[in-house]
Amino acid sequence: MEKTIVIKCGGSVLSDLSPSFFTSLQAMYEQGMNVVLVHGGGPEIGKMLQRLHVHSEFMNGLRKTTKEVLEVVEMILAGKVNKQLVALLQQYGLPAVGVSGVDACLLQAAPIDLEKLGYVGKVVNVNGDFVANLLQSRYIPVISPIGADKDGQKYNINADTAAGAVAKAIKAAQLLFVTDVPGILRDGAVVEEVTIEAIERMMNEGIITGGMIPKVKAAIAALSESLHEVMIVSGKTPFYKNGQWYGTMIRNEVGVY
């Protein structure tokens, strides 16, 4: 199979994506790469919950998800955000197909902790064959992070976690987190390259906090023999030019997987 890149597009930057984001995607696609997008939509979910006067709160970066919250999460992620992104990609001539993790059992999920978090899911299986089939037909799958279990119960999955699980399952060669900051920042400057050890130190020291935590955790979990590097970049500015990436590269220690 051709080289595959999984790109997670954060809700923080979805309405702010620069034209260079789409031209980079066009370039990758035209070079013959397989491109898979996984998107978030946290801010959009927050806005709709507020409009509907539905209360929600976060615990360790995860949104506590009651049945009522889950309904809104699915409506926004699998409905509004997914279709907006698909339509935008199509405007750039990219053959995007929107699916949620419920379609074709793409993201089989299980609860993390029903009592504490409600219907927040972890990924227990990915239907990689389905993704591979879409890629073989040269489609660009655009995946919203809703999963379901075998009984049809749906779950709200953090989008970073979903992207990492998809990348690992389809043995992607690259995983890219596109967000609203140009990488991991320390004292205001981008850290260009970090190892797992350095990330753990930065979490302990309170340098990496909030929404950056699920990103680095998903990155670490996705590193494997086929995926050696994960990038965190900004979607607001160009992140790739003449073979050079602009952002943070997360690497395992050389040769250790």
Ligand SMILES: Nc1ncnc2c1ncn2[C@@H]1O[C@H](COP(=O)(O)OP(=O)(O)O)[C@@H](O)[C@H]1O
């Ligand atoms: N060390 C750090 N470097 C950069 N961003 C950080 C760091 N620690 C926490 N963050 C926060 O992480 C945010 C990105 O995560 P999040 O808001 O969840 O975005 P997304 O919707 O793209 O997943 C940044 O806007 C920033 O506020």
Ligand SMILES: CC(=O)N[C@@H](CCC(=O)OP(=O)(O)O)C(=O)O
């Ligand atoms: C369990 C959980 O927290 N799910 C997230 C799903 C969306 C998401 O992850 O969006 P971002 O990438 O924009 O943060 C939520 O409800 O906000």
